[in-house]
Amino acid sequence: MKDEKGILFILSGPSGVGKGTVRKALFERDPDLAYSISVTTRQAREGEQNGVDYFFKTKDEVKKMIEQGEFIEYAEYVGNYYGTPKAYVEQTLEEGRDVFLEIEVQGALQVKENFPEGVFIFLFPPSLEELKNRIISRGTETEDLVRNRLLEAKKEIEMMDAYDYVVVNDDVHNAVDRIESIVVSEHCKRERIASQYKKALGSVEL
Numbered sequence: 001m002k003d004e005k006g007i008l009f010i011l012s013g014p015s016g017v018g019k020g021t022v023r024k025a026l027f028e029r030d031p032d033l034a035y036s037i038s039v040t041t042r043q044a045r046e047g048e049q050n051g052v053d054y055f056f057k058t059k060d061e062v063k064k065m066i067e068q069g070e071f072i073e074y075a076e077y078v079g080n081y082y083g084t085p086k087a088y089v090e091q092t093l094e095e096g097r098d099v100f101l102e103i104e105v106q107g108a109l110q111v112k113e114n115f116p117e118g119v120f121i122f123l124f125p126p127s128l129e130e131l132k133n134r135i136i137s138r139g140t141e142t143e144d145l146v147r148n149r150l151l152e153a154k155k156e157i158e159m160m161d162a163y164d165y166v167v168v169n170d171d172v173h174n175a176v177d178r179i180e181s182i183v184v185s186e187h188c189k190r191e192r193i194a195s196q197y198k199k200a201l202g203s204v205e206l
């Protein structure tokens with residue numbers, strides 16, 4: 001086990017902005033990062049796997065988990081529940097690994113209350129028009145749901161001042177570069193690197 005706890009990063013932003021795409025590209029580059037798999041009541045999309053993309057549960061199962069305090073945060077989003085299981089996040093941070101949450105804005109604001117030391121990153125679309133194109137091109141939503149998600153997106157963008165960082169997702173590689181820089185600077189800020197050097201200095205005889 002490492003001496004220091006990992007850092008909790010919260011990647012948030014409107015549906016369709018590219019959170020999933022950017023997070024997957026980031027994890028390919030940095031396999032030491034840990035991803036917290038959320039629980040949801042929504043239907044699995046084609047190709048999605050239980051326990052990989054989400055833990056797919058019924059409404060009753062999720063309500064029970066809420067009652068038993070098993071979530072760090074949860075939110076109802078376009079008719080479904082989404083929540084972050086507490087045990088995995090706490091245990092993984094204790095082990096000294098950085099954990100990423102990929103969640104919508106209401107949930108991110110709840111995390112801020114319970115984990116103020118978390119690092120909050122808002123992924124921003126190059127434009128609302130491009131956001132709409134991305135939701136449509138993904139082809140997972142009906143016309144009504146696209147509209148609901150865009151209405152939600154407008155409200156979510158208004159909340160971006162509550163975040164520590166705003167990253168524009170114009171290009172996936174650029175967005176991942178920016179997020180990697182944030183991870184490095186947060187580690188420097190917490191002097192984890194400096195404290196390792198201090199220990200090494202202490203062992204040198206002058």
Ligand SMILES: Nc1nc2c(ncn2[C@@H]2O[C@H](COP(=O)(O)OP(=O)(O)O)[C@@H](O)[C@H]2O)c(=O)[nH]1
Nearest residue numbers: 015016038074075077082083084102103104107
């Ligand atoms: N609050 C909260 N939001 C989540 C969680 N997991 C996923 N979400 C968000 O819920 C929204 C809808 O997710 P999903 O149905 O998978 O659609 P997509 O992200 O637009 O592909 C997205 O903004 C997700 O980031 C969670 O555990 N808690």
Ligand SMILES: Nc1ncnc2c1ncn2[C@@H]1O[C@H](COP(=O)(O)OP(=O)(O)O)[C@@H](O)[C@H]1O
Nearest residue numbers: 015016017018019020021134138169170171172
């Ligand atoms: N930088 C980008 N440029 C162009 N298309 C993108 C970019 N990032 C993501 N996309 C596309 O936008 C759509 C929505 O991305 P997704 O990762 O599912 O978003 P979210 O998880 O935020 O809902 C997908 O079709 C994805 O391939």
